[in-house]
Amino acid sequence: MLSHKSTRLALLTALAVACASVSSAQMLINGAGATFPQQIYTKWFDEYQKIDGSVRFNYQGIGSGGGQKQILAETVDFGASDGPMSDENLAKAPRTLWHIPTVAGAVVVSYNLEGNPQVNLDGPTLAAIFLGTISKWNDPAIASQNPGVKLPASDIIVVHRSDGSGTSFIFTDYLSNVSPEWKQKVGKGTSVSWPVGLGGKGNAGVAGQVKQTPGAIGYVELAYAHQNKLPFATMKNAAGIYMSATIDSVTAALASATIPEDFRFSMVNSPGTTAYPICGATWLLVYAEQKDHAKGEKLVQFLKWAYSDGEKYAAGLDYAPLPDSVVKRALERVQTIKY
């Protein structure tokens, strides 16, 4: 899929270069960072190329850590991160560095039970499973939420991500939010010290282990679960309603989340009645004052396009678009970028 995409991009570039023999050299804007939004960003750059052939975007999915480091060192024109930057890292920026949210995604809890029943879970139960305090599928805490579901007396085998990832960040952010014990013992981060369980590499590694191991439970991105038809649990949200993860329930979570002025927000367990609780946004990291006038201008034009036209491509790739209220605020922020 990726190679297909890059071939297409290469072909497109070759075509653009061939056609643009009259125009001057193409401008190249470099970005690097999170891998989770890479698909939508690649799509955006593809589509934007058709509108403005004079600029080409080059995005490298090197991970959020790398994205933050590179934008701080100003070796790229924009960075990207799945988690908001820490105060400590943000203080290292030479000038004002802004977080601009682009899309959101959900993390779902997949499991391997005979007959693939639909399982309901609430936050404290999920935290207890990942803490190891609930270790059997027929534990009363699980059974009481799932009347009529036949739960086996077998051990729960916990599977988590072994590689540092935004998915783990969102998941542990949620567990910290719903369980004081999790918050105190483990905390949130792209990698944490897991109290129990096995580590799988990437979404594929976790999904593979869950699929292979009877009684396993693990978490993966919604997009991955959709594309691979994995069963996943409906989660009890802050309003007390069991919600399944869909594009709409994630956008609903964003709409009801509290978003501060600097856009460094967490949207887990947000209060909306139709909100899915385990989700998070992803951000572009852009300097408020652009050093290069021409590049800054193109970057701002692109961002405006992304919010007006780009968001519609999100749902097709299993990302949740931002609700109008957030788009409006983000656009206002983009318009203040100086170049």
Add this chain to the structure above:
Amino acid sequence: MLTPATHVLMSQTPSSPDPLPAPSSKGPDLAFKWVAAFAAGMIVLLIVLVGWQLYAGSRMAISQFGPSFLWSSQWDPVQDKYGALPFIFGTLVSSLLALLIAVPLGVATAVFLTELAPIKLRQPIVMAIEMLAAVPSVIFGLWGIFVLIPWLRDYLFVWLKHYFGFLPLFQGPIYGVSMLAAGIVVAIMILPIITSISREILRSVPNLQREAAYALGATRWEVLKIAVLNYARRGLFGAAVLGLGRALGETMAVTMVIGNRPQISASLFAPGYTLASVIANEFTEATSDLYLNSLFELGLVLMGVAILVNIAAQIMLKSMTGSGPIKVN
């Protein structure tokens, strides 16, 4: 240094028309010597630079944790507390398991190929082994997840637990992903290099050795044991060390089957974690400075482990000389 034959050969090259060895023919000689010395020096320099870079990248972690980094078992990026012990343990145990499985298999294959197999069969088998070396490690990892691990979990591990469960090595819950699974996958990956080198070494055993043993009335097995394997044992040991070097640094396939849990357990059924795997897994998303520094220090530790293992191997190799009935070089 030069044998008379090479002198004659060199003096006949067009660059020196003089039929007698003239002083001017030393020019290219000297130049070649320096080029070769430069190439060798570059390798040493490269290793020194890599070591320096790893040290420079991990200075903050070194000053923060000191030597306790080596024996601390905590790895908690949230609290910013790091220790390398479970990773060192995992690296050594998985590599040694791989060697225990791969060396007997590799040497036996090499013996079969050089001493026993019909000539017609040899080339196809050699090709198959070389193909094995060309398979990318991620393929071995995927095969491990989808084919090997279910089989291990449902059959081999259950069998081992049933018959050898009294040993601490084969106790505890069976997940499939485990130290033993990693050892088996790495064993398959280092098998080609061990087999190829062992085969070359066995082929270099002079036929005179075999003939002499036969002449003394030895059976085929005795010839093999006394004249071939004993003669070649230093070389075979070297093949094992090369295999070990590869096993220590193997990353991708290991991380896919080992379970990635930083713990020290006596059971081979338990998950583990290796130095190379944790670096590959966590490097991209490491944001805090101390975290990155600690990952760099793990790299430094891996380099140290590799150097120590090699030194140990050299010492063992030295002690092997002259102890046997046949003295080699």
